[in-house]
Amino acid sequence: MKEKIRIGCGAGFSGDRIEPALILCEKGNLDYLVLECLAERTIALAQKRKKLDPNKGYDVLLERRIEGLLPLLLRNKTRLITNMGAANPIEGAKKIIEIARNQGLKVKVAVILGDDVFDRISGEELSMEGKKPLSSYGKLVSANAYLGIDAILPALQTDANIILTGRVADPSLFLAPMINEFGWNPTDFDLMGKGTVIGHLLECAGQITGGYFADPVSKPIPDMHILGHPMVDINRDGSGVISKVHETGGAITVQTAKEQLLYEVIDPGKYYTPDVVADFRSVRFQELGKNQIQVNGGSGNPKPETLKVSIGYEAGYIGEGEISYAGANAKERAKLAGEIIEKRIADRFEEFRIDYIGLSSLHGTTLSYESEPYEIRLRIAAKTKDQSLAQLVGEEVEALYTNGPAGGGGARKYVHEVIGVVSILMDRNLIKSTVQILES
């Protein structure tokens, strides 16, 4: 059993930058690298890709990330834990094996299965959000349960270089290797709470090193163009020190750590994961040196009897159109343009929205009522089940060039399919995970 391990987090969402993970892996001296690439909706979109092509449905950047990382992982004996398996972990693992063969490398991938519970959904379950039957939302496309450490641990107990999962609770990706290396008892919920605190701090990668934090006036952060992603040295007692590779940009401070600790936390005394109900209220941060923050505290209560399941459903299409106005009476001309579109098409859509970008598109008018911007961009968005009707939004905005107010420029139009996500809770005894090993 080790006294200390080091885990890095090289990606905090599916579209995250590629190179921070490469730098961590090359220079971070890591025991484990975690890539967290699966948001709620990302997995529903991946299920749709899998339906179109049964060989797809894993993360779209898996190939690019693995091609660069694989030689570094093997050379430095760093194990990778990632949810890039998304809706199709087996096919994702096959792709990794193919990449290894092409690079002449030997790799073993442990695939975690069992999060896909679509066959156990009747449609009559009530959503947590609206207390309505799932079938009333639209055609269901996916149901993925949040697995926890009990699904990941059997994979870590093999000698696999890469552990590839689908839907797993983000902090569990970090807590599992701590348990594996320190021999922690998974019913020691104080330790589970401490490990979950550290996992939660790291899971969004750059969000603790200055990303989503920086404000050049009040909270300046250096060298954001080469923002480093975080790593943590965890001690057997559950405390840790968060840092980053020296020559990277960004900053880790008590302030960045506080912001990230509270990020997306509905109740700081009750942070639910499959492993523990963690309590963040006793967490303390101390600056040990530049970009070195010590984390202490955190505790926990017994894990819940149910697991959260994310349900994806088809929610129709959103059509959008945008056009800009500037100079004298820009606001009035943009408003006239909005009124024209509203009169022509609004009643044909389930939902219709007019925004004035530069004035009120983000926070409404309450806080910006006195503002007179030099330029303003009209945005129309509308929702419908009918794909061709969704296109009409952009077409109508574009037609303002010659039929609308003076000086309208830069029209753009977009249509995208909407996948909605709601949640239910499922008895955890109904959800069984398995591990499958693939090797090159």
Place this chain on the structure above:
Amino acid sequence: MKRKLADIAHSRAGDKGNTLILSLIPFQEGDFDFLVENITAEKVKAHFGFQVKGEIIRYVLPELKALQFTCFEALTSGVTTSLAMDAHGKSLSYALLEMEIGEGV
């Protein structure tokens, strides 16, 4: 000169479904008591009436010297199906920081 929350504190916005979560953290830990005393859930609800339709719960975190505001029914129909420009409400931390506070702290 009128002061705003932005002069003494910073904030990060997060989302879970239709729930908006805003932290409020003083730059100087000495200002924590002022925030506890003055930035109540009711005040935030009044400031955010245009955005938050449901209840706002305030959590006070004395060890961390921070406040957390959990705002229900705050993101129109929820992140995944909203027509809003900023469906996640990520920019709303800066709407909270627009709140005017008294001159003396």
